[in-house]
Amino acid sequence: MAPPPFPEDSAGKIKDCARETGQEDAVGLIDKIRDWLGHPEVVMERAETWDPEVKSIINDSDDSLVTARADLEAYWEGPAFDSFKVYVTHLERVIASTSDVTAEFSNLLQMSRETITKTYSTRKPFVSSASVLP
Numbered sequence: 747m748a749p750p751p752f753p754e755d756s757a758g759k760i761k762d763c764a765r766e767t768g769q770e771d772a773v774g775l776i777d778k779i780r781d782w783l784g785h786p787e788v789v790m791e792r793a794e795t796w797d798p799e800v801k802s803i804i805n806d807s808d809d810s811l812v813t814a815r816a817d818l819e820a821y822w823e824g825p826a827f828d829s830f831k832v833y834v835t836h837l838e839r840v841i842a843s844t845s846d847v848t849a850e851f852s853n854l855l856q857m858s859r860e861t862i863t864k865t866y867s868t869r870k871p872f873v874s875s876a877s878v879l880p
Contacts, residue, residue: 789859797852808841
């Protein structure tokens, strides 16, 4: 769902009133609100970068590690290789956990975007009511 457009006209009226009454902090606050709530598409772009792109990179690393272990297994044996296998097995678990975390992070970012859109939608009537200000 696309968010409603930022009410630039109403926000401009609030900013004009704030300037006229010497409330420059209010001008900064409107600009912050615009940045916080007016750009859910940026949040979505970040979410899509984390998953599947980052997850794919992590999975490729895991595949490379598995291949390297299989290649070394053909030529290397003994206690040093056994220690290496234990370490690589640990790394594989860490990589799998990291891959899961990136997917969770992406989901959290998507939920943040939804929250931004909902919050923006519920506060829009308040900002739009600024048209009644002198």
